[in-house]
Amino acid sequence: MNPDALIITGAYIAEIAERELAQAFGIAFVLSVRSSKPDVMIRVGTRSDGRPAWAPVDIKSHNPITESKSNSLFVSDISNIDPSQGDTREDRIIDNDLHQLAHCTRHFQAIGIDCDGLWAGIIGRDLDHCVWQRMSDVVVGRGKTQKSFLEKYDQQFAEAVKVVELSIVENADLTKKSGVIPINSNGKMGCTACKYKSTCLSEMEAFDNGNGHVTLLARVTPLSASEKFPGIESIKELEEATPQNPAMVVAQVRARVWRTGAPEVLDPSKPYLIPEADIEIDIDLENSMEVLRELEIDEPIGVDRLYLYGFGIHDRTKDKDWHTAAIDTYFDYTNTDAGELEVLTKMWNRLQAEVQKAEGSGKSIKIYHYSFHEIIWWDKFAKRYKEKAGVPSQDEIDRFISTYFVDLRPYAEKWSFPLKSYSIKDLAPFAGFEWSVDMAGGANSLFKYKLAIDPKANPTDREEAIAWLDSYNRDDVRATFAVRNYIRSLG
Numbered sequence: 001m002n003p004d005a006l007i008i009t010g011a012y013i014a015e016i017a018e019r020e021l022a023q024a025f026g027i028a029f030v031l032s033v034r035s036s037k038p039d040v041m042i043r044v045g046t047r048s049d050g051r052p053a054w055a056p057v058d059i060k061s062h063n064p065i066t067e068s069k070s071n072s073l074f075v076s077d078i079s080n081i082d083p084s085q086g087d088t089r090e091d092r093i094i095d096n097d098l099h100q101l102a103h104c105t106r107h108f109q110a111i112g113i114d115c116d117g118l119w120a121g122i123i124g125r126d127l128d129h130c131v132w133q134r135m136s137d138v139v140v141g142r143g144k145t146q147k148s149f150l151e152k153y154d155q156q157f158a159e160a161v162k163v164v165e166l167s168i169v170e171n172a173d174l175t176k177k178s179g180v181i182p183i184n185s186n187g188k189m190g191c192t193a194c195k196y197k198s199t200c201l202s203e204m205e206a207f208d209n210g211n212g213h214v215t216l217l218a219r220v221t222p223l224s225a226s227e228k229f230p231g232i233e234s235i236k237e238l239e240e241a242t243p244q245n246p247a248m249v250v251a252q253v254r255a256r257v258w259r260t261g262a263p264e265v266l267d268p269s270k271p272y273l274i275p276e277a278d279i280e281i282d283i284d285l286e287n288s289m290e291v292l293r294e295l296e297i298d299e300p301i302g303v304d305r306l307y308l309y310g311f312g313i314h315d316r317t318k319d320k321d322w323h324t325a326a327i328d329t330y331f332d333y334t335n336t337d338a339g340e341l342e343v344l345t346k347m348w349n350r351l352q353a354e355v356q357k358a359e360g361s362g363k364s365i366k367i368y369h370y371s372f373h374e375i376i377w378w379d380k381f382a383k384r385y386k387e388k389a390g391v392p393s394q395d396e397i398d399r400f401i402s403t404y405f406v407d408l409r410p411y412a413e414k415w416s417f418p419l420k421s422y423s424i425k426d427l428a429p430f431a432g433f434e435w436s437v438d439m440a441g442g443a444n445s446l447f448k449y450k451l452a453i454d455p456k457a458n459p460t461d462r463e464e465a466i467a468w469l470d471s472y473n474r475d476d477v478r479a480t481f482a483v484r485n486y487i488r489s490l491g
Contacts, residue, residue, distance in 0.1 A: 007081075008041040008054075018111050025051055025112065032110040033161065036103060040123070042081060044115045053115035055083065056104035057123060057130060060097060064122040064131055068092040070139050070146065074132040083119045083132035093133050095140075095438035097122055102153035105135045118150075145464055159450075208234035217254040218421055225251075235259070257416040263490055264416050272414040273491050274484055275406055278363035281354060282312045282325070282484075283347070284370070284476040285377055286469060288335075288449050306340045306377055307332055307449065309347040310473040312481060313354065317363060322481040327474045333466060335453040337384075344381045345390055355404060370424045370480050371409045375401060408484055415487065428479040431486035435475045437468055445472060 011017075014035035022029035038056035047053045065073070073093065074086030093101070101120035108114040118135040138149040204213040212235040214225050225232070228247040232238050239255040241248075250266055257264050265272055286308035314325035330346040332339030351367060358365035369375075378401065382394040392400075412422050419426045425441065428434075451457050451465040 006043045009039065011041050012037045013107065013111070021111055021113065027112070032107060034103065034107040034110065036107040038104045042121070044083065044119055047112075047115070049112075051112055054108060054113045055115055055119040055121060055132075056101055056108065057121040058097065058100055059123045062124075064093050064097050064124050065091050066094045070142070071133070071137070076130050076132060081121075081130050083121065083130075086130075086132050092138060093122055093131060098133070098135075098138065098149055099153060099156075101133070102135060102150055103157070105150070106153070106157070141464070145460055208236060211236040212258065214238050214251070214255070216420055217251065217258060218416070218419060220251055220254065254416045258418050261418045263418075265490075266414060266416055270414065272411065274408065274411045274488055275366055276316075277366035278315070278317045279354065279358040279365040280314045280316060280322075280325075280484075281351070281365070281367045282314075282369070282477050282480040283309065283351075283367060283374060284311075284473060284480060285309045285347075285374060286445060286449075286473050286476075287377070288446065305335055306343060306380075307335070307453075308469060308473050309343050310477045311347070311350070312477045314481070315363075322485050325478075325481060327477055329470055329473055331466075331470065333449075333452045341385050341388060341391075344377070344385075348378075348381070348392065349390075351400075351404075365404065366406050367404045368406045368408055368480055368484060370407070370412075370483065372407065375405070375407075408480060408487075411487060412483065415490065424476075424479055424483060428483055431482050433479050433482035435472065435479070437472045437475065440472055440475065445469060448472075 012035075015031055018032060019029050036056070039059040040057040041054045042057050043052055044055045045053045068091050071090070071092035072088050073091050074083055074088055076083060076086035092098070101122075105114065105118050105120055109118075117137075119132055120135050121130045121132040123130050135150055139146050140149050140152060141147055204216050207213040213233060214220050214229075214235055214237075215222055217235065224247070228245055229238060229241065229251065232241055235255045235258055238248075239252055239259065241252075243249045243252060253264055253266055285306055288303070288305040288307065308329060308331040310327065310329040312322075312325040312327045314322050318324075330343045330350075332343050355365055378397050379394070382392060382397050385391045386393070409422060409424075412427060417427065417430060419430060448465040448468050452462055452469060454462065457465075
């Protein structure tokens with residue numbers, strides 16, 4: 001590292017860089033548990049020990065600021081990027097960006113190049129200004145639930161380290177079941193759980209001068225590409241080639257959509273319109289291994305417990321706008337069979353009652369979900385608790401599902417979108433929907449659930465985790481509404 005440099009771009013700090021920094025500073029080398037790659041490093045003076053002080057800065061294409069009366073950030077002109085020269089305002093950087101900056105900040109501290117006040121920043125989409133935050137001062141939450149953002153990051157990082165450690169144990173000995181996904185996974189898990197996934201994606205996107213590799217396209221795997229259009233690796237090549245078979249024709253539609261960004265029906269000759277009803281109910285469940293659903297894996301590792309079921313009821317005879325739907329949840333955090341049974345029973349009885357009410361008033365009704373995941377849990381309900389009073393038989397569940405349920409994923413798959421997958425976590429944002437909770441996703445829900453069921457946890461932290469899970473699930477329900485509404489708008 002040049003001690004006289006003021007700005008460093010494209011820095012990647014890991015073992016080699018840490019070793020060289022230690023040598024340059026004349027200190028003992030101790031390998032940290034982190035690596036970081038800030039888009040930009042800004043020199044912000046010199047530390048008391050004489051080392052250069054640096055602040056991590058990321059470049060984002062979105063608006064990085066959210067309203068906050070409890071925090072102050074500083075906005076400096078890009079021509080004078082010194083954080084101390086910025087204009088002050090009562091806001092803060094959004095959570096996802098803060099998490100990246102917190103990671104870099106803790107790494108800078110570990111290797112001794114951090115600055116006083118722990119400055120970190122975001123250069124936004126206008127590229128004219130840098131938004132600065134003192135990471136040591138940032139707080140989240142209100143009142144009794146307020147805590148330091150760095151403290152929040154430290155807690156989550158510690159949990160992540162535990163997961164990695166347990167994963168390494170299982171990788172070394174498959175007989176030692178850790179209850180988490182192995183880092184170096186193989187078989188069905190493949191790319192979805194690989195720690196090098198983000199690096200591979202960057203390389204694939206940059207392939208052929210930015211045209212991208214064909215395996216970026218949804219449903220195009222290395223095997224299918226080699227079988228259906230051998231020798232073609234670039235998305236541009238695929239789009240321009242003469243089609244040799246039906247699979248190649250479909251892949252060319254995907255290639256065109258990737259370039260244009262405009263969704264297209266893959267086969268207009270087949271029905272692709274989603275069934276409509278007067279009453280439309282959307283459902284979404286949360287289970288303790290929710291992270292597996294995000295990875296599109298329906299094979300639990302360890303004990304998998306259903307603990308939350310959300311639903312939204314939309315009467316389209318009163319208002320066509322899905323935003324008017326009433327969203328509610330059933331939940332239990334005892335982590336017991338009895339609790340799971342109670343949630344499933346309440347949900348089953350509610351759906352039965354809504355069907356009777358709708359049909360009793362002469363209205364049609366459908367129940368929507370995204371992916372086969374929901375059906376699997378209703379099958380578990382019938383099998384796991386078949387001896388319990390009030391539990392429907394497998395035949396009853398099958399008849400009810402075949403009559404009223406609509407899986408939205410097969411309808412989504414009739415279309416080609418400029419996306420890498422058909423995961424609702426990819427498709428809903430493309431449809432204009434965003435989750436309101438910070439770090440929405442299966443991995444975070446797993447940590448929140450563990451906190452929610454921990455009787456030794458701080459009551460305030462436990463309540464905060466339960467509130468997060470409830471809000472997350474309600475947004476999952478809204479996401480199915482948003483996706484269905486978007487696909488209908490295309491047709």
